[in-house]
Amino acid sequence: MLNFKSISFLCIMLLMISAADAQKRTLILCGGLIDGTYGAIQKEMTIIVIENEIVEVQKGYLFATTEDELINLKDHYVMPGLMDMHVHIESQYSKNSYLNRFVKDDATTAYEAAVYAKRTLDAGFTTVRDLGGSGVNVALQNAIRRGLTDGPRIFTCAKAISITGGHGDPTNGGKEGIFDFPGPERGVADGPDECRKAVRQQVKNGADLIKITATGGVLSVARDGYRPQFTEEEITAIVETANDFGIKVAAHAHGDEGMQRAVRAGIASIEHGTMMSAETMELMKKMGTWYVPTISAGKSVADSAKIDGFFPALVRPKAISIGPKIQSTFSKAFKMGVPIAFGTDAGVFAHGKNAKEFQFMVEAGMPAMRAIQSATVNAAKLLNMENKLGQIQPGFLADIIAVKQNPIEDVSALMNVSFVMKDGKIYKNER
Numbered sequence: 001m002l003n004f005k006s007i008s009f010l011c012i013m014l015l016m017i018s019a020a021d022a023q024k025r026t027l028i029l030c031g032g033l034i035d036g037t038y039g040a041i042q043k044e045m046t047i048i049v050i051e052n053e054i055v056e057v058q059k060g061y062l063f064a065t066t067e068d069e070l071i072n073l074k075d076h077y078v079m080p081g082l083m084d085m086h087v088h089i090e091s092q093y094s095k096n097s098y099l100n101r102f103v104k105d106d107a108t109t110a111y112e113a114a115v116y117a118k119r120t121l122d123a124g125f126t127t128v129r130d131l132g133g134s135g136v137n138v139a140l141q142n143a144i145r146r147g148l149t150d151g152p153r154i155f156t157c158a159k160a161i162s163i164t165g166g167h168g169d170p171t172n173g174g175k176e177g178i179f180d181f182p183g184p185e186r187g188v189a190d191g192p193d194e195c196r197k198a199v200r201q202q203v204k205n206g207a208d209l210i211k212i213t214a215t216g217g218v219l220s221v222a223r224d225g226y227r228p229q230f231t232e233e234e235i236t237a238i239v240e241t242a243n244d245f246g247i248k249v250a251a252h253a254h255g256d257e258g259m260q261r262a263v264r265a266g267i268a269s270i271e272h273g274t275m276m277s278a279e280t281m282e283l284m285k286k287m288g289t290w291y292v293p294t295i296s297a298g299k300s301v302a303d304s305a306k307i308d309g310f311f312p313a314l315v316r317p318k319a320i321s322i323g324p325k326i327q328s329t330f331s332k333a334f335k336m337g338v339p340i341a342f343g344t345d346a347g348v349f350a351h352g353k354n355a356k357e358f359q360f361m362v363e364a365g366m367p368a369m370r371a372i373q374s375a376t377v378n379a380a381k382l383l384n385m386e387n388k389l390g391q392i393q394p395g396f397l398a399d400i401i402a403v404k405q406n407p408i409e410d411v412s413a414l415m416n417v418s419f420v421m422k423d424g425k426i427y428k429n430e431r
């Protein structure tokens with residue numbers, strides 16, 4: 001028989017069980033800890049995670065109770081999940097990429113994108129900014145959020161916005177009549193009014209930020225690779241419209257004139273920045289504009305251009321001349337003090353190889369710790385997530401990775417990530 005006493009006893013028991021459940025702690029013992037802001041490795045530290053949040057970071061190795069989950073990373077270097085601010089998660093370049101625009105359907109793109117997302121997460125990248133695809137990237141973002149498939153936390157622009165015939169016009173190179181004219185609804189806009197409409201449409205489609213192609217680009221089937229592609233008036237209309245939605249604008253740019261227009265108009269980041277002048281660097285410092293270098297992309301397109309038939313004839317000379325320049329521009333920009341956020345353009349090369357960029361950054365003169373910070377605390381600022389991502393501190397989301405070798409001594413250690421936790425859940429544990 002249930003009387004009042006036994007019911008209240010049951011209730012108390014249930015409350016205790018749920019409280020114990022909610023408070024289940026995961027203790028991560030870290031041989032070395034890079035917390036994202038402190039400029040050195042801290043030895044023998046313990047991180048306490050409850051659910052998806054870091055609740056405590058303590059000196060020394062804490063004792064675990066039988067209730068706690070213990071993760072022993074005493075022989076590892078632990079750091080915040082890495083963040084790549086420039087990927088194209090839907091696709092990966094190959095000889096067939098130009099043909100695929102005519103034959104590949106969205107469902108196939110989605111299956112492939114899920115594989116690329118998993119590879120990216122396994123490589124230690126727990127957050128990425130997707131800078132342009134077909135819109136499948138929005139569906140993938142939602143699928144990952146819902147736990148239907150594994151991948152990094154995605155912030156996406158959905159589809160990049162371009163001028164007619166510009167770097168992001170998806171119909172470039174097609175013979176007349178194959179494609180409908182792509183208007184602002186499909187990311188191709190001329191004049192401030194169409195630009196405003198294009199921004200609103202991408203937001204409607206689920207974009208978290210706007211990407212524009214402010215100059216020509218390497219991989220589009222168009223002759224020019226660096227000249228300006230929007231007027232300053234058009235970019236201003238884009239930035240103002242995006243700001244009304246509380247979101248930022250990223251600008252692809254190789255040539256200096258297009259960069260200057262974009263920076264003056266108030267975009268948040270310059271992508272690639274290949275021919276960036278000292279004057280533009282100063283302007284970016286003054287405006288607080290981030291530089292996302294993507295050295296990997298430049299090097300990989302220059303390499304692919306050596307293979308006969310890999311790129312269409314229009315693309316090959318652009319890849320050879322523009323590609324290799326990014327690393328020296330990065331070196332100058334870093335020395336001048338331009339704010340730098342890590343980005344690779346993964347998709348132009350194989351997903352999961354994102355961490356190679358760290359080697360290129362260190363080669364160009366950036367200390368390894370600063371390179372790691374560009375992919376953690378700096379990237380979080382660019383995403384307006386600096387209070388939740390990019391650091392191992394109480395109150396931050398539990399995005400935590402570990403590597404076996406000391407990445408400050410040899411940054412290539414980041415190519416071999418053996419432990420990945422995202423949002424408090426372990427996705428990789430190869431110790």
Ligand SMILES: [Zn+2]
Nearest residue numbers: 086088131345
């Ligand atoms: Zn890109």
